[in-house]
Amino acid sequence: MSRYFTEDHEWIAVENQTATVGITDYAQSQLGDIVFVEVPEEGREFAKGDEAAVVESVKAASDVYAPVSGIVTEANGALGDDPALVNSDPEGEGWFFKMSLTHPSQLEGMMDEAKYQEFVSNL
Amino acid sequence: MSINQGGWRPTMGESDGNGDMPTYTGNRALMLEEPLIFERGSVNVTGVDIEEAPKVRSRLGGLDRNRDIGLPGLSEPETVRHYTRLSRQNYAIDLGLFPLGSCTMKHNPRLNERVARMPGFADVHPLQPVDTVQGALGVINELAVWLIKLTGMYGIAMSPKAGAHGELCGVLCIKAALEKRGETDRKVLLVPESAHGTNPATAAFAGFRVENIPATPEGRVDLAALRGRLGPDVAGVMITNPNTCGLFERDMKAISDAVHDAGGYVYCDGANFNAIVGRVRPGDLGIDAMHINLHKTFSTPHGGGGPGSGPVVLSEALAPYGPLPFTERHADGYITLVEEETVGDRHPDSFGRMTAFHGQMGMFTRALTYILSHGADGLRQVAEDSVLNANYILRSLEDVLDAPFAETGPCMHEAIFSDAGLAEGFSTIDIAKALIDEGFHPMTMYFPLVVHGAMLIEPTETESKGTLDQFIGALRSVAQRAKAGDQALKSAPHFAPRRRLDETLAARKPVLAWKEPSQAEAAE
Numbered sequence: 016m017s018r019y020f021t022e023d024h025e026w027i028a029v030e031n032q033t034a035t036v037g038i039t040d041y042a043q044s045q046l047g048d049i050v051f052v053e054v055p056e057e058g059r060e061f062a063k064g065d066e067a068a069v070v071e072s073v074k075a076a077s078d079v080y081a082p083v084s085g086i087v088t089e090a091n092g093a094l095g096d097d098p099a100l101v102n103s104d105p106e107g108e109g110w111f112f113k114m115s116l117t118h119p120s121q122l123e124g125m126m127d128e129a130k131y132q133e134f135v136s137n138l
Numbered sequence: 139m140s141i142n143q144g145g146w147r148p149t150m151g152e153s154d155g156n157g158d159m160p161t162y163t164g165n166r167a168l169m170l171e172e173p174l175i176f177e178r179g180s181v182n183v184t185g186v187d188i189e190e191a192p193k194v195r196s197r198l199g200g201l202d203r204n205r206d207i208g209l210p211g212l213s214e215p216e217t218v219r220h221y222t223r224l225s226r227q228n229y230a231i232d233l234g235l236f237p238l239g240s241c242t243m244k245h246n247p248r249l250n251e252r253v254a255r256m257p258g259f260a261d262v263h264p265l266q267p268v269d270t271v272q273g274a275l276g277v278i279n280e281l282a283v284w285l286i287k288l289t290g291m292y293g294i295a296m297s298p299k300a301g302a303h304g305e306l307c308g309v310l311c312i313k314a315a316l317e318k319r320g321e322t323d324r325k326v327l328l329v330p331e332s333a334h335g336t337n338p339a340t341a342a343f344a345g346f347r348v349e350n351i352p353a354t355p356e357g358r359v360d361l362a363a364l365r366g367r368l369g370p371d372v373a374g375v376m377i378t379n380p381n382t383c384g385l386f387e388r389d390m391k392a393i394s395d396a397v398h399d400a401g402g403y404v405y406c407d408g409a410n411f412n413a414i415v416g417r418v419r420p421g422d423l424g425i426d427a428m429h430i431n432l433h434k435t436f437s438t439p440h441g442g443g444g445p446g447s448g449p450v451v452l453s454e455a456l457a458p459y460g461p462l463p464f465t466e467r468h469a470d471g472y473i474t475l476v477e478e479e480t481v482g483d484r485h486p487d488s489f490g491r492m493t494a495f496h497g498q499m500g501m502f503t504r505a506l507t508y509i510l511s512h513g514a515d516g517l518r519q520v521a522e523d524s525v526l527n528a529n530y531i532l533r534s535l536e537d538v539l540d541a542p543f544a545e546t547g548p549c550m551h552e553a554i555f556s557d558a559g560l561a562e563g564f565s566t567i568d569i570a571k572a573l574i575d576e577g578f579h580p581m582t583m584y585f586p587l588v589v590h591g592a593m594l595i596e597p598t599e600t601e602s603k604g605t606l607d608q609f610i611g612a613l614r615s616v617a618q619r620a621k622a623g624d625q626a627l628k629s630a631p632h633f634a635p636r637r638r639l640d641e642t643l644a645a646r647k648p649v650l651a652w653k654e655p656s657q658a659e660a661a662e
Contacts, residue, residue, distance in 0.1 A: 050645035073641045074584050098646065 019122055020131035021082045026106055029122060036082060037110040038070065038101065041135045046072035049101045054090035054112050061085060061114070063121055068111050070101065083121040085114035169635060172223040176652045179210025185217065208654065227635050229579045230443065235601055235609050239552045239582035239594025240334065240382060241441060242412045242434030244524075249511055250437060250504035259503045264495035268474055275473040278496060279465040281506040285430055285449055288517070289408075290421030293457030295450045296464065297497040301409055304429025304448030305340035305376070307461060307492055311427055311452060312374050312403045313344055314459035314489040324373040324402065330359040331588050332381035334407045346373055353588055357383035357543040361392060368400035374426070378407035380414065380550035382586040382594070383543055384528065394424025403427070403456065411435045412598065413525050413551035416518030426453040432498070435520075436505035447501035458487045463496060523599035527606060528553050531595055534610045538617045542589055551598075557591025561623035566591040569616050571638055574631035576612035 019027045024042035028035040043049065051071040061067050061081035068079035090112045094100060101109035116122075126134060164171040172178075196202050212220065229236070236243035254260060262271050282294045298304040309327070316324050327341035330351040338348040351367065352360045359377065375397050379387040387393065394404045406420055406428040412435045420428050432447040433440035440446055452460050462485070463477040475496070476485065512520065525548070532553035536544045540558035543549065557566045570580035570593075582594035597606060619627055629638060 048642035048645075050642060071645075073645060075587065099642075 018128060019082075019125035020128065020134075021080075021125065022134065023080055023082070025079060025082045027082050027122070027125070028110075029116070029119075032116050032119065033088065033113055034083060034085060034116055035110050035113045036067075036079075038079060038105055039131070039135075040105045043102050043105040043109070046070065046077065047074045048072055049098045052094040052098045052101060052111070054092075054094060055087045057087050057089060059087045060117075061087070063118070079111060081114070082125075083114075083116055084118045085116045087112050087114050089113040168226075170223050170226070171635075172220065172227070174652060175212070175217075175220055176210050178216065178220055179212040181206055181208050181210060183211035183213075185211055185213040228442075231439075231600075234578060235597065235605055236579045237581045237595045237597055237609065238441075238579065239384075239554070239585075239596045240409060241582070242410075242431070242551070242596060242598055243441065244412070244434075244437050244598040245600040246437050246439045246443070246504075247508060247511065250507045253507045254500050254503045256503075259499065262499075264499075272473060274499065275465050275475065277502050277506050278499075279467050279473050281502050281509070282449070282465065284506070284509050285451060288415060288419070289428065289430070289451045290419030291425075291428070291451035292421070292454040293452040293460055294464075295452065295460040295492075296502070297461060297491075297493040297495075298429065298448040298450055299493060299498055300433075300446030301407075301429055301431045301448045302336045302340060303446075303492065304431075304450045305336060305405070305407065306344060307448075307450045308405045308427030308429060308452075308456075309340055309344040309346070309376070310461075310489045311450075311456045311459040312405065313346075314487060315403065315456055316373055318459070318487055321370075321401070324371060326372045327405075328364065328367060328372060328375040330364070330375075330377055330381070332357060332359060332383050332385075332387075332586065333376055333378040334382060334409055335585070337376040337378065337405075337407055341376060351375075353383070356546040357381070357385050357588070358387055358546075359389065359393060361389045361396075364393060365396050368396060368402065370401065372397075372400060372402050374403035374405060376405040376407065378410065379420075379423075380410040382410075383588065384549040384552040384554050384594070385543060385546060386414070386550050390423040390425075398424065408451075409434060410551050413521055413528075415521045416514060417521045420451070421453065426456045427451070432501045432505040437508045438501040438504040445498055445501065447498035447505070449497070458485070459489050460485075461490060461492045462488055463491070465496075520599050524551050524597070525549075527597040527599060527601055528595070530603075530606055531597055531610060534606075535613060535617070538614055538621070539593070552594055552596035554586075554589060554595070555593040556589050557593075560591075560617075560620045564620045564623065564627065566593055568627040568630065569593065569613070569620055571630040572616040572619070572627050573612065575633050576616065578609060578612060 016028055016030045019029065020039065024039045026037050026039050049070060049072045053069040055067050061084060063081055063084045065081045066078045067081040070077050070079055091110050103109065231243050231245060258273050259277065262274050268275060278296055282296055286294050295307050298307045316322060325347050326349050327346040328349050328351050329338045329341060331353040341348045349367065351364050354360050364375065375393065377387060377393065379390055381387055397404050403426040404424060406425040408420070408428040408430045411430055415435055427450055429448040429450045432438050432449065433444065438444060438447065462481060463475050465473050466476050467473050474480065509517065528551055529548050532541060532544060532549050535555065539555040541554065542556050543554060566583045570583050573580045583592065585592055585594060631637065
């Protein structure tokens with residue numbers, strides 16, 4: 016499984032043709048305590064860059080963009096009852112949604128963990 | 139008195155030193171604890187003696203209420219004291235500086251209130267025959283003329299009831315104009331990063347797709363990026379000027395020209411008009427529609443103290459699409475209302491109506507009073523003094539707080555700082571909470587989003603140099619403590635009726651209605 020990162024502070028874990036999407040630890044630390052997450056419905060199709068989810072913290076509400084194009088296969092329903100999962104385990108239990116990739120080539124050139132950490136340290 | 143088991147009750151926090159001796163009542167001298175009115179009153183008590191209702195045969199077919207609705211009963215003095223005590227825990231512009239950025243919390247002159255309470259304005263009804271309300275209609279008409287003159291625009295819609303309502307009015311005018319031109323493919327409204335947060339919401343609500351235009355490092359609209367995006371799918375741009383970075387969009391005319399050349403319209407969010415009133419006419423900058431927050435620039439009470447009012451001035455291109463009703467002054471001075479029944483074919487392209495009646499009459503009288511008591515020269519001085527005050531704050535604090543746009547030049551209505559340079563683990567919220575201890579309402583926090591940990595301070599022209607110096611001294615002291623890592627800031631406010639509230643729990647598990655303790659327990 017390989018993990019990619021975007022400049023919008025999202026992570027994408029890819030296994031076969033399925034990508035799991037969430038926000039990074041840096042993103043959750045910047046947002047502060049998360050109080051609400053809206054995840055997309057199964058079957059929604061997104062083009063890369065579409066608004067796919069909403070995350071709301073005590074400080075701000077932010078859109079989460081589809082980092083790659085694809086069709087939503089599963090959304091993390093647990094976030095509805097417990098949005099704090101995004102704070103406690105952003106890159107694990109706090110995942111947002113899974114999508115089957117329609118344009119896997121979009122992953123090429125995305126940051127890996129080391130490059131993302133370097134990107135964050137320069138912010 | 140019973141305790142609300144259903145509600146979450148914040149703790150008063152730990153003792154911080156002297157003066158924290160407990161009292162029997164929980165009151166601290168003039169700082170009085172006050173329970174909810176449901177806890178203070180009782181359903182078994184009533185404050186009024188009403189005659190027993192005569193027995194009548196029910197015609198509700200078995201749908202009669204079968205239990206008490208549970209309103210608490212209190213005597214009149216208990217009721218008066220309850221609300222008076224609550225009001226003393228509030229902070230208001232009548233108590234002190236209210237530096238909320240982009241809110242223009244200025245003094246509400248008492249003359250406004252006196253005029254608004256005159257029976258000829260306060261006790262009229264919108265459905266009265268127009269010959270009985272010529273004075274009230276005259277106020278609407280004269281205010282409309284002033285607003286058109288001050289903005290250099292062509293027409294006006296007086297009825298929108300607040301800023302965002304005004305935005306919607308303007309954007310619906312744009313939509314109607316595009317439909318008339320048969321250019322319904324123009325689906326995109328461009329909204330710069332430096333615009334107000336309501337702008338993209340309005341555009342989306344009106345059915346447009348929102349696209350962002352980045353800001354330059356100086357905090358202004360990136361003109362090249364805007365030009366690059368214009369095209370046959372763009373309906374127009376929504377721009378806030380002066381913007382939320384507290385800066386005047388110097389390229390406004392060039393922006394308007396570019397948008398017009400590309401077939402679009404320019405909406406300007408006029409929320410920050412206070413900084414330019416009497417100095418700049420938006421009509422000269424090529425703007426097609428702009429709302430004016432009467433409750434900001436023209437001093438009508440708002441933010442819990444009263445309703446908003448957001449008349450929209452329109453360019454010649456958009457005026458035909460403005461909503462009904464509007465006032466019409468005839469040669470003999472008689473004023474009529476142009477409504478659906480009377481409009482005939484004179485205003486055929488109007489997109490419709492936004493309100494049942496003519497708008498916020500109480501705000502119109504106050505705003506016109508403010509305008510007439512200041513005069514054109516006074517309004518110009520309003521803009522000058524508000525900008526001077528904001529710059530005084532900016533320059534007095536830029537040595538202790540990071541001011542991201544300080545190099546850009548003078549600010550307009552508001553000074554903006556970031557949380558850069560604070561000690562590790564300290565953020566804007568700690569400064570805001572500590573300001574409460576200093577007796578000030580905090581500034582706007584974490585907005586605009588383009589500034590990290592933003593602090594947005596708008597003093598308005600209301601404040602004297604003495605008040606500004608006191609505020610600057612307080613903020614300087616708090617900022618220095620945040621830079622030094624003073625842990626006491628993390629638990630501020632220490633002296634407020636409630637300590638730092640658990641906003642996270644409040645947002646995650648909101649308790650929105652009081653429940654009787656027995657019900658609340660059952661729901662646990």
